[in-house]
């Protein structure tokens with residue numbers, strides 16, 4: 001909580017990998033940190049791997065334990081989301097879908113979302129466009145135009161380690177910040193968190 005009692009702007013990363021350590025988690029964490037830093041907000045990382053059993057407890061949200069409920073609520077409160085999944089059978093993981101199955105139907109309406117994914121090669125890179133983007137279309141979210149796909153060769157010891165990938169992340173941030181700024185300046189909290197993005201007099 002900010003000193004003036006206002007909730008800080010939060011950028012929440014969600015990694016849909018069932019493994020730990022995970023390249024997807026490394027990518028999501030990296031991108032989340034960059035956006036949080038650019039926006040003067042707080043970065044929060046949610047790994048779904050430890051929630052796997054909990055999320056499978058039943059078909060209804062009321063079946064889930066406190067850790068899964070807490071993660072769902074954190075995502076529903078996010079100001080900006082960075083989501084990521086490894087490619088499994090040319091789409092996002094079942095774990096990723098299972099988590100978002102429990103998100104409220106209108107909880108992510110207009111939430112800006114950065115889409116990311118990793119794969120064994122670049123062969124399934126379009127899963128970002130053909131599978132992830134439609135999922136968040138259902139939620140009426142504001143998916144940002146540039147997604148980020150990385151393959152196993154972009155990582156060393158589960159850290160982002162590729163000039164090309166770093167360049168793509170930088171390009172995404174550069175292209176996305178004006179959109180985020182115009183969207184978030186409608187939020188009065190932005191005035192305190194990042195005055196340069198605050199609502200101008202004419203708005």
Ligand SMILES: Cc1cc2nc3c(=O)[nH]c(=O)nc-3n(C[C@H](O)[C@H](O)[C@H](O)COP(=O)(O)O)c2cc1C
Pocket residue numbers: 017018019021022023024025086087088089090091118119120121122123124151152
């Ligand atoms: C069950 C399974 C299915 C996979 N299917 C694909 C696939 O269809 N396309 C692909 O590019 N990589 C596929 N992979 C490779 C992973 O996407 C890749 O290794 C990814 O970077 C792993 O991310 P992680 O370290 O976050 O778990 C698959 C891996 C597993 C375990």
